[in-house]
Amino acid sequence: MTDSKRKDTRLVHGGRRKEWTFGIVNPPVFHASTVLFDTVAELKAAASKRDESLYYGRRGTPTTFALADALTEISGGAGTVLYPSGLAALTGAILAFVEAGDHILVTDSVYDPTRAFCDQMLRRYGVETTYYDPLIGGGIADLIRPNTRLVLVEAPGSLTMEVQDIPAIAAAAHDAGALVFMDNTWATPLFFDAFAHGVDVSILALTKYVVGHADAMMGAATANQKALNRLRQGAGFLGNCPAPDDVYLALRGLRTLSVRLRQHEASALQIAKWIAERPEVDHVRHPALPTCPGHEVWKRDFTGSSGLFSFVPKNGTERAVTAFLEGMEHFKMGFSWGGYESLALGYFSVDKARTATPWTAGPLIRLHIGLEDPEDLKEDLDRAFARYRAAL
Ligand SMILES: *Cc1c(COP(=O)(O)O)cnc(C)c1O
Numbered sequence: 001m002t003d004s005k006r007k008d009t010r011l012v013h014g015g016r017r018k019e020w021t022f023g024i025v026n027p028p029v030f031h032a033s034t035v036l037f038d039t040v041a042e043l044k045a046a047a048s049k050r051d052e053s054l055y056y057g058r059r060g061t062p063t064t065f066a067l068a069d070a071l072t073e074i075s076g077g078a079g080t081v082l083y084p085s086g087l088a089a090l091t092g093a094i095l096a097f098v099e100a101g102d103h104i105l106v107t108d109s110v111y112d113p114t115r116a117f118c119d120q121m122l123r124r125y126g127v128e129t130t131y132y133d134p135l136i137g138g139g140i141a142d143l144i145r146p147n148t149r150l151v152l153v154e155a156p157g158s159l160t161m162e163v164q165d166i167p168a169i170a171a172a173a174h175d176a177g178a179l180v181f182m183d184n185t186w187a188t189p190l191f192f193d194a195f196a197h198g199v200d201v202s203i204l205a206l207t208k209y210v211v212g213h214a215d216a217m218m219g220a221a222t223a224n225q226k227a228l229n230r231l232r233q234g235a236g237f238l239g240n241c242p243a244p245d246d247v248y249l250a251l252r253g254l255r256t257l258s259v260r261l262r263q264h265e266a267s268a269l270q271i272a273k274w275i276a277e278r279p280e281v282d283h284v285r286h287p288a289l290p291t292c293p294g295h296e297v298w299k300r301d302f303t304g305s306s307g308l309f310s311f312v313p314k315n316g317t318e319r320a321v322t323a324f325l326e327g328m329e330h331f332k333m334g335f336s337w338g339g340y341e342s343l344a345l346g347y348f349s350v351d352k353a354r355t356a357t358p359w360t361a362g363p364l365i366r367l368h369i370g371l372e373d374p375e376d377l378k379e380d381l382d383r384a385f386a387r388y389r390a391a392l
Contacts (some may be wrong), residue, residue, distance in 0.1 A: 086205020096234020
């Protein structure tokens with residue numbers, strides 16, 4: 001598709017302004033707090049555009065501007081704010097927009113730490129959260145109140161992988177004057193064009209595919225013109241800023257995002273289809289497979305799939321899932337994903353992370369398919385399924 005080709009080119013060119021790189025391919029890593037000014041007039045001029053040029057280290061350096069600009073160019077937004085982690089991007093973006101007495105709508109399939117922030121911290125500040133069925137679509141209109149400030153979507157959802165009808169949700173939200181925030185970490189801007197589907201603020205855990213090598217934490221929120229000033233203002237109040245060496249790693253990772261993502265996609269699809277045929281498996285939740293809730297929406301709105309998916313094993317007991325997970329050669333156990341390496345995690349109480357929609361399917365296994373040879377990964381999984389059967 002010409003569209004993806006254009007995105008690939010943008011990945012190579014994004015943020016590479018000569019005034020920041022001095023003609024070198026990559027920008028230098030600026031370690032900076034103080035920026036020096038010769039005149040009062042220069043200092044005042046810098047203050048008036050402190051989110052886009054040199055003012056003070058916390059507000060950005062050529063290294064951070066290069067990454068933020070590249071992300072803006074790739075996603076088609078109006079501007080990007082960087083944060084020291086993906087979670088900080090989610091919480092920082094939400095805090096920039098809500099106030100006491102507000103109400104927000106959050107998908108029941110949301111990343112669990114985001115839920116904890118809403119239930120515990122936002123509640124303390126007088127902001128109420130209602131969780132909604134991720135498959136609600138335009139039905140979200142019935143849940144919107146006069147004080148609903150924003151609707152948070154995440155597609156596919158963490159762990160359970162439901163794909164949401166974002167255009168339908170955005171239409172209802174915008175009709176009522178609410179904004180749409182999206183956690184777009186799974187698809188990245190390469191496989192889901194958030195702004196073309198009605199999102200106002202698109203949030204990425206850069207820690208995952210953009211950094212891509214499991215060696216730095218970072219987040220970003222990209223806003224459209226309507227939301228950008230408020231987003232930047234909130235970030236200015238909170239004062240989070242990522243460290244320069246990490247920003248450099250994220251920028252370096254970004255340049256190869258497309259080729260890595262396509263390999264994650266191909267290997268994950270191959271393995272998801274292989275798992276779907278296994279007698280030990282009830283169903284696979286991979287957005288590109290028809291057994292995933294919201295698959296039709298994925299086909300309509302997304303241009304690819306990444307390396308993370310989950311499956312529900314048959315008769316899943318904690319003992320059998322534990323036997324599956326322990327003794328792997330290639331799939332390691334640990335949080336995060338999006339690096340070059342394969343990961344596996346078991347989730348034994350998905351039902352407890354839900355309040356709007358019941359989860360009755362039992363334990364779930366989530367895999368991240370890395371860049372190893374998929375045949376080696378299948379052999380590893382074959383042995384895991386044998387351990388699973390033996391432990392039933
Ligand atoms: C990992 C993750 C985050 C948080 O990112 P961190 O950099 O670990 O804080 C947010 N959303 C989703 C969907 C994630 O998987």
